Amino acid sequence: MGAAARLARAGNRLISFIALLLIALMFVYGAYSLWDTWAVYRGAFVSNDLLQFKPSGDSTEAGNPTLAELQQINPDVRAWLTVDGTHIDYPVVQGETDMEYVNKDVYGDFALSGAIFMASQNSPDFSDPYTLVYGHHMDNGAMFGDVVEFTDRTYFEEHTAGTLYLPDSTYSITLFACVEADAYDQQIYNISAVNGEGTGALLDYIEEQAAQYRDIGMTEDDRIIGLSTCAEAETNGRVIVFGRLDPMNEIQEGGA
Structure with missing residues (x-):
């Protein structure tokens, strides 16, 4: 009986040790998961190192030289996009396919938050009648997380403008609509067809389907x-904010 009791106690101690070890491993894994999630969300915001390449905002004939410097690091860089009063303040890249920058940052390194990227079908100089730009929906508002906020009427009314900086020019963005759509909506995502046929049908569709809309006299x-970004609740749901691009120098000349 004594030997059996000792064996039982040893077995209990072993079971307790294994249980404590499993609890410790679960704690470590949980802590790592929290840290990893924090790192992903923190990394989704533009870093100070990257901000040094953001154009100053002065529209001059010299263009935006800091953006040209960023292009020397990654030739896929096309522009810098800012939407006033939001977290949207990022360089824009363009890959050979629309999947290339889903999980790569602006430097081409792996990043779950990806990069802000324009459609591969679009002209790199934003000269198409219709250009589409994509970004992940991050819950902390990073990347294109703030795009979904435009479905709210008050937010839409309070955020009306942005700026698109290219290496040799600058455009103002006047926001005019927010649409909730499906990822397979051909009226919005068949970019080549829209640019081939003209934007009249797209403009009509946007006005008809808009969750929020303001008339700015689009033609x-x-x-x-x-x-464009993912919606919060639906797997294939998308939210798209639309704006008009106007060359800054033309606006200044018109107001002179």
């Missing part, structure tokens, strides 16, 4: 930029 001669 088929205007250039459209769309900012």
Whole structure:
């Protein structure tokens, strides 16, 4: 009986040790998961090192030399996009396919938050009648997380403008609509068809389907930029904010 009791106690101690070890491993894994999630979300915001390449905002004939410097690091860089009063303040890249920068940052390194990227079908100089730009929906508002906020009427009314900086020019963005759509919506995501047929049908569709809309006098001669991200609740749901691109120098000359 004594030997059996000792064996039982040893077995209990072993079981207790294994249980404590499993608890410790679960704690370590949980702590790592929290740290990893924090790192992903923190890394989704633009870093101070990257901000040094953001154009100053002065529209001059010299263009935006800091953006040209960033292009020397990654030739896929096309622009810098800012939407006033939001976290949207990032360089824009363009890959050979629309999947290339889903999990790569602006430097080309692996990043779960990816990069802000324009559609591979679009002209790199934003000269198309319709250009579409994509970004992940991050819950902390990073990347294109703030795009979904435009479904709210008050937020939409309070955020009306942005700026698109190219290496040799600068454009103002006047936001005019927010649409909730499906990822397979051909009216919005068949970019080549829209640019081939003209933007008239797209403009009509946007006005009909818009969750929020303001009339800024859009015509088929205007250039459209769309900012697309995933919706919060639906797997294939998308939210797209649309704006008009206007060259800054033309605006200044017109107001002179």
